[in-house]
Amino acid sequence: MADQDHAEALAERVRDAHQRRQPLRVRGLDSKAFYGRRVDAPQLDVSPHRGIVRYEPTELVLTARAGTPVSDIEEALAANAQMLAFEPPSFAASASIGGAVAAGLGGPRRPWGGAPRDLLLGCTLLDGQGRILHFGGEVMKNVAGYDLSRLMAGALGTLGVLLDVSIKVLPAPKVERSLVLNLGYERALRLMRDLARQPAPLSGAAHLDDRLYLRLSGNAASVEAWQKQIGGDVGSGTGFWRDLRDHRLPYFAGEEPLWRLSVAPATPRLDCEQSVLTDWGGAQRWVYTRCAASEIRAEVAKNGGHAILFRHGDDEIPVFHPLDAVKQRLHQGLKQRFDPHGILNPGRLYPSM
Amino acid sequence: MSAQPRELRRDALARRLRAVVDGPHVLSSEAELRPYECDGLSAYRVVPLLVVLPGSAEEVQAVLRICHDERVAVVARGAGTGLSGGALPHEDGVLLSLARLNRILAVDPDNGCARVQPGVRNLAISEAARPHGLYYAPDPSSQIACSIGGNVAENAGGVHCLKYGLTVNNLLALDLVTIDGERVTVGGSGLDGPGFDLLALATGSEGMLGVVVEVTVKLLPIPQRAQVAMAAFADVESAGQAVADIIADGILPAGLEMMDNPSLRAAEDFVHAGYPIDAAAILLCEVDGGNEEVSEDIARVRQRLLDSGASEVRTASDDSERARFWAGRKAAFPAVGRISPDYYCMDGTIPRKHLPRVLREIARYSEESGLRIANVFHAGDGNLHPLILYDANNAGELELAEQVGGRILELCVEVGGTITGEHGVGLEKINQMCAQFPPEELQMFHDVKAVFDAHGLLNPGKAIPTLNRCAEFGAMHVKAGDLRFPHLERF
Numbered sequence: 001m002a003d004q005d006h007a008e009a010l011a012e013r014v015r016d017a018h019q020r021r022q023p024l025r026v027r028g029l030d031s032k033a034f035y036g037r038r039v040d041a042p043q044l045d046v047s048p049h050r051g052i053v054r055y056e057p058t059e060l061v062l063t064a065r066a067g068t069p070v071s072d073i074e075e076a077l078a079a080n081a082q083m084l085a086f087e088p089p090s091f092a093a094s095a096s097i098g099g100a101v102a103a104g105l106g107g108p109r110r111p112w113g114g115a116p117r118d119l120l121l122g123c124t125l126l127d128g129q130g131r132i133l134h135f136g137g138e139v140m141k142n143v144a145g146y147d148l149s150r151l152m153a154g155a156l157g158t159l160g161v162l163l164d165v166s167i168k169v170l171p172a173p174k175v176e177r178s179l180v181l182n183l184g185y186e187r188a189l190r191l192m193r194d195l196a197r198q199p200a201p202l203s204g205a206a207h208l209d210d211r212l213y214l215r216l217s218g219n220a221a222s223v224e225a226w227q228k229q230i231g232g233d234v235g236s237g238t239g240f241w242r243d244l245r246d247h248r249l250p251y252f253a254g255e256e257p258l259w260r261l262s263v264a265p266a267t268p269r270l271d272c273e274q275s276v277l278t279d280w281g282g283a284q285r286w287v288y289t290r291c292a293a294s295e296i297r298a299e300v301a302k303n304g305g306h307a308i309l310f311r312h313g314d315d316e317i318p319v320f321h322p323l324d325a326v327k328q329r330l331h332q333g334l335k336q337r338f339d340p341h342g343i344l345n346p347g348r349l350y351p352s353m
Numbered sequence: 354m355s356a357q358p359r360e361l362r363r364d365a366l367a368r369r370l371r372a373v374v375d376g377p378h379v380l381s382s383e384a385e386l387r388p389y390e391c392d393g394l395s396a397y398r399v400v401p402l403l404v405v406l407p408g409s410a411e412e413v414q415a416v417l418r419i420c421h422d423e424r425v426a427v428v429a430r431g432a433g434t435g436l437s438g439g440a441l442p443h444e445d446g447v448l449l450s451l452a453r454l455n456r457i458l459a460v461d462p463d464n465g466c467a468r469v470q471p472g473v474r475n476l477a478i479s480e481a482a483r484p485h486g487l488y489y490a491p492d493p494s495s496q497i498a499c500s501i502g503g504n505v506a507e508n509a510g511g512v513h514c515l516k517y518g519l520t521v522n523n524l525l526a527l528d529l530v531t532i533d534g535e536r537v538t539v540g541g542s543g544l545d546g547p548g549f550d551l552l553a554l555a556t557g558s559e560g561m562l563g564v565v566v567e568v569t570v571k572l573l574p575i576p577q578r579a580q581v582a583m584a585a586f587a588d589v590e591s592a593g594q595a596v597a598d599i600i601a602d603g604i605l606p607a608g609l610e611m612m613d614n615p616s617l618r619a620a621e622d623f624v625h626a627g628y629p630i631d632a633a634a635i636l637l638c639e640v641d642g643g644n645e646e647v648s649e650d651i652a653r654v655r656q657r658l659l660d661s662g663a664s665e666v667r668t669a670s671d672d673s674e675r676a677r678f679w680a681g682r683k684a685a686f687p688a689v690g691r692i693s694p695d696y697y698c699m700d701g702t703i704p705r706k707h708l709p710r711v712l713r714e715i716a717r718y719s720e721e722s723g724l725r726i727a728n729v730f731h732a733g734d735g736n737l738h739p740l741i742l743y744d745a746n747n748a749g750e751l752e753l754a755e756q757v758g759g760r761i762l763e764l765c766v767e768v769g770g771t772i773t774g775e776h777g778v779g780l781e782k783i784n785q786m787c788a789q790f791p792p793e794e795l796q797m798f799h800d801v802k803a804v805f806d807a808h809g810l811l812n813p814g815k816a817i818p819t820l821n822r823c824a825e826f827g828a829m830h831v832k833a834g835d836l837r838f839p840h841l842e843r844f
Contacts, residue, residue: 304542
C-alpha cells in the first residue's frame, strides 16, 4: 500500500458520525482487536492513513501517520542503527504505530526503555467532533499546556483518533546477548531484583518454568563483563524475546483467560499466580488461574497494582481494573470533553465511556 | 464574600482555616505574608490573602475543602524556585505551602522506588537512596533547593534528560488532592496504572488540576563511572554539527551542553573552569555507564568532536577536573548575573538542526534592542536558555527584555519548537501560548481543567490563557514550521 494522507477523509467521517451520533470502532491494522471490551459498531479504518512523515536520525525523532505498519518504522530505524525503545508487541502479522500507541503496551525492554507514553513526544488527533487537534510536538522537552498527547497512550482510541504520532527514538544497542539460568521462582525474582539495583546493562528479565532469561544490551566489553559476572548459559539469541513480546511462546497457546498483573516488581508470588510467566523483572505477570476475577483483583490491589483480563475473557468480567469513585468521575469527565456524544470506541476501555 | 473589605475576608477565612491547621501555620500578617510574594521569577510580586502551611495530607484536604466551599483561589507552592511565576500568589487567594510535608516516607531498594512527601528536596531523594547504590535521575539546576512536588507540577528537566528523561518518565505514582478535598492515587506500584494515564496528565500541569501530597519516584542504579569531554569551536555551526555527529554515531550522552561566547566568558571569569575564552562556543559531553562502556564511548566522542572541527578537545583527567568543567556550566546563570544587574532567562526548545539560524536571529534581536544576550543550551535535547541582560533601574528596560524574550519564544515556535522546555508557562509565558496553540486547542485545555476544577480555583490565571486574552494580545497562532512571512529573507 502506498503512503497516503487520509486525515481529511477521516475527519469528515468522524464529523458525520458525531452529527448522527453514530458510534465507531476505531482500528488500525486490527492486530489487537481482541484487547479491551468488544465494540459493536461500524469501523473507522485508520490503516490507509500511513507513511513516515519525517525522520531525522540525528534529531532522534520520527513522525509517522497512525496507520503506518510498525514493521516499516522498525525497518527505517534499523537502517540507521536506531530502534523503538518500547519494543511494541505485534500480536498478528502486522500492527500499526497508531494502534501501538493507543494500546500503550510495551515489550520486554519496557522497564529500561519505557512504554509508548514515555517515548511519545506529540500527536495529531481527531476528537469526537472530528476536529483536528495537535498536542506536544517533535522536540524532547515541552511543557507548554497539559500533556494531552501522553494521555492518548493507552486510552485505546476512546478519547481521540490518532492521526500522527511523534516518537523519540534511540540508538540500538551494539551487542545483545541472552543468558539462561536454571532457577526457581523465588530465587529468580531475588536475582532479578538484585540485578535491577546494579548498573547492569539489562534490557530483559523474565522467568518461566524454572528458567530465568536475561538480556544484556550495550557495547561488547560491557556485555562481556556482566555476562561473566552473572554466569548462566548463553541463550539462543533474539528469538525468545520476540516470542515473549508477541505472545508466541507455547505458554500463550491456550484458550484459557489470560490475566496481566501489573505489580511492584519485588511482590512475592501471589496466591492467584497458579501458572505464571514473569516479565519486566517482576513487574508484569502473565497468569492463568482458577481464582475468580474478584479475588485476583483484590489481591493485586492490596499490593498497589492492577489486573487486566488480557485475552480469552467472556463478556461478563470487566477487562480492565475497576476505578475508584474519584477516578471514575475524572475519566467520565475527560471522555465527555473529548468525545461529547461518546462515539469513539464506546465501552472499549470501561462501560459507559 | 468579595464585597467585604480585604481585612475582614482575611480574618474570616483565617478563622476557618485555623480550625483545621495549627494556628501558627496560618500566616495572615503583612510581615509574614511578604516573603511569599514571589517565586524564582521575582519581577512579578503579589501578596496573598493568606499563607497556609498544612502539616499533613489530611490537612491539605481540609484546607482545600474550605477554599472550595468559600470559592477562594488556591496557589500551591513548593520551594518557590520556579522561574515562570507559576507559584505567584493570588491577591484574594490562599498560598498553600507544601514546605512542611518534607518527609521521605520510604526508600524501597527492592522495588527501585521511594515514597516521599511533596516538600522533600530533589537532591535529598538521591542522598537518601545513595546507601543503596541508587539515585533519582532528574536534576534541575536548582536541585539543592527545589522540591519534588514542584518538580512534578513543572515536569522539571535538567542536564541529563536526553538519556534519563524528564520528571514524567521517572515517576511511578502520585497522590493528588482535588479542589473538593478528595484524595486520589494515579499510577501504581508497578510500571503502570489502570485507565487513562492521569499520572502523565497531572505531571507538568502547574498546580492547575490538583495538589500533590505524595510522590513515588523511580530510583536508578548509580552508574559505575562518568567521564566528560570539553571541546572548543570557532563557530556555532561546527558545534551544532558535532552534536549531530555524536548522536549519529549511536552514542546517547548523559549530558550534552553548549555555551556561547558571552556565557562561557562570564562563567570562566566567575569560576575559572579552564574554558577557552576565545571560542565561539564550547560543548561539554558527558557519557556514563559501565567502566568498559565509558572508556569506549569517550574515545569515540573525542574523535567525533575532532572530526567536526573542534579547535581543542580536553577529556577530564580525574574527578576534580570533571567537576571543574561542569562548575562553569552550572554557574552560568549566576556568572551572567555578575556582569549585569538583571537578567531574564528564557526556555524555548527547538529541533536541534535549527540552532545556527535561531542563534543568528537572537544575535540580531540583541543588536536591535541594544540588550546583550548570552546563550546556554541543553544541546542534546534542543532546550535553549537565552539570558537577556538588562538593568531594571533603567526605565523601560524590563519591558524591552520581555519583548525580546517574547520574540525569541515565537521564533522557537516558528521553527517547530515550543515556548517552554522545562520552566513552565506560569504567568510569564502566558501570552506566547497564544502563538503556539490555536483557539480550539486552548479550549480543550480549559475543558480538561474544568473536569478537575469546575470553578477554576486552582492557580487561576496561569498556564493557559483565556481566548479573550489571546485576542487582546493579538498574537497570531504560528503553525509549527510555517513562517509568518515566508517571502522575507531571514538570516
